[in-house]
Amino acid sequence: xxxxxxxxAAQQRIANERIHDLFTQxxxxxxxxxxxxxxxxxxxxxxxxxxxxxxxxxxxxxxxRQCNAYLLSTNSRxxxxxxxxxxxxxxxxxxxxxxxxx
Ligand SMILES: [Zn+2]
Numbered sequence: 001x002x003x004x005x006x007x008x009a010a011q012q013r014i015a016n017e018r019i020h021d022l023f024t025q026x027x028x029x030x031x032x033x034x035x036x037x038x039x040x041x042x043x044x045x046x047x048x049x050x051x052x053x054x055x056x057x058x059x060x061x062x063x064x065r066q067c068n069a070y071l072l073s074t075n076s077r078x079x080x081x082x083x084x085x086x087x088x089x090x091x092x093x094x095x096x097x098x099x100x101x102x
Contacts (some may be wrong), residue, residue: 063095
């Protein structure tokens with residue numbers, strides 16, 4: 001089995017900072033320049049994968065996994081259905097479900 005390894009801590013720290021910066025920028029741009037926001041989300045995800053840094057939970061719910069769009073109330077729909085929160089992306093119709101009932 002392939003051995004799993006971590007990237008050096010310093011690199012991971014920088015990667016983490018970049019992910020946060022990119023998401024902040026994506027948030028700022030998302031309403032006026034959605035294409036740019038999409039690019040920032042894509043870059044942040046790529047960095048996360050390369051340096052094995054997890055994208056924090058609160059940010060993970062904010063973008064579409066399929067088209068990388070930064071989700072706002074204008075380009076997404078949030079509905080409660082059968083004990084699930086259903087978040088749909090209005091750009092590509094991709095949706096995700098989260099359980100909220102225990
Ligand atoms: Zn989408």
